[in-house]
Amino acid sequence: MEPNENLAFDALSDRVRRRILSVLGEQGELTVGDLAAQVDAVGRTTVSSHLRVLRTSGLVHERREGRHRYYSLDLDGAVRDAFVYLQSILGQAVDDVGTVRPAAVEGGDDPADRRRIG
Template sequence: MSNWVDDADLVFRGLTDSTRRAILGLLSGGNELSVNEIAAHFPEIGRTAISAHLRVLRESDLVAESKDGRQRLYRLGPNRAGSALDFLRQVYSTSVTPAVSDEITVQRKKGPGRPSRVRRTA
């Protein structure tokens, strides 16, 4: 299997959880936060669980860690997301022709958390 597929696997693993995606959102824009600062945004989740999420994000290279004294700081890591995008482009460029792509429209149901509906137009 090619390297970009392996890298994409790591990225997708990091993105599978909504808490991990929310952590990435907190770190966007160049923010560098400690585990305690991150955990403060998730009062319903313990610090240990946040640390576990950060470990997965580090292993996926989506988050980088540095030390400042005894404190560990987290920021967005190297842009591994490109490998996941490359994978999706490869898959969809060979399986969806422009004509078929133009026929498919995605409509979102009203309300938060509802899945998208795919409908073919005639």
């Protein structure tokens, strides 16, 4: 993984930041106040702190217009990189499903069998 992807996944580890990203994905560009109204688990100051982390990680873009700051997903940055990385992992997992049979299907992963053996 690239360093930007590491920052992106660190940023994604927080529930509030994931909620902020979700709101931006659903509604598009928003101000801090608009985001704080949508993310009711925390206040405006905390949302601003989370946006700083998201911006530093490359997940969110900030646009200034006068006294206002508008935030949106940075689809050309780390969001795309993280998505491509996850897509490659999931693609490999799907490929593996076709070649590996689960142990339960083969009869070797039944909890009742473990109790009889132990």
